[in-house]
Amino acid sequence: MTHIPSPHDTHCLTLARDEEFLTDTVAAFVHEGLIQEGPVLLITTPRRWRAIRSQLEARGDEVAAAMDNGRLAVLEAGSALNRLYAGGQLDEARLATEIVPVLERLRHATNTPHVRAYGDIVDHLWQRRETAAALRLENAWHELLKLEDVTLLCACNADPLDETQDAAGLMSLCRSHGRIHAMEGSARRREAIRRAMDEVLGIREVGRLEIVIAAAGLPSGDGAAELTLLWLRTQVPHLAHRVLVQARRLLDSQLSLRAVNAR
Secondary structure, three states: OOOOOOHHHHEEEEEOOOHHHHHHHHHHHHHHHHHOOOOEEEEEOHHHHHHHHHHHHHOOOOHHHHHHOOOEEEEEHHHHHHOOEEOOEEOOOHHHHHHHHHHHHHHHHHOOOOEEEEEOHHHHHHHOOOHHHHHHHHHHHHHHHOOOOEEEEEEEOOOOOOOOOOHHHHHHHHHOOOEEEOOOOHHHHHHHHHHHHHHHHOHHHHHHHHHHHHHHOOOEOOOHHHHHHHHHHHHOHHHHHHHHHHHHHHHHHHHHHHHHHHO
């Protein structure tokens, strides 16, 4: 029997503040699959697909050939999402009916069981503030990954440092994934968050917080700093606000310094 990796290993989320970063991240993910000559599925908008395709072709990928020989399939996200609705309500059970036949066609064309997939559908729901539906669909994906040999990359245009975002909803969305990919400028953001937490909370309290965070079982990945701060927003909002204010100041200072050095 083919081993299916745990969804915690194969269900990933990228949080992005701008389209360029998201496109670069997805293109790198798809490119790796194509150079390994494995099957790849994308569920995305026509506009985003054009940007991703441009990135892939710039990397030397023969996109048209991959689509012609069945190694690469692209589904339009809006249409795919509409097919998951019944009577005006999201029916997440339809996800498997929609996706599994496409996975099987890709496997048949490539004689390869493992598929890389990228999806925009949940982001559509998140941007429409349909948080409950987005979470239900992510859980449906999670259950599907228990049965299918797929590495799934999801994307969401959301920033844990943005206090206008629904912290509890975003934390639940993150928790439905095994790994969180960092946002653009991740090294600077991690350093700014770390320093801000030290300055606002004190090193001793940060140490205690790290123990609590470890016990919380949050997803792994290079977005851990943002995820820690998001968790703090859901638990102690007034402290999180102070940390966020200081982190933004530090980030602004770093950007100003880089601008001066670039002259």
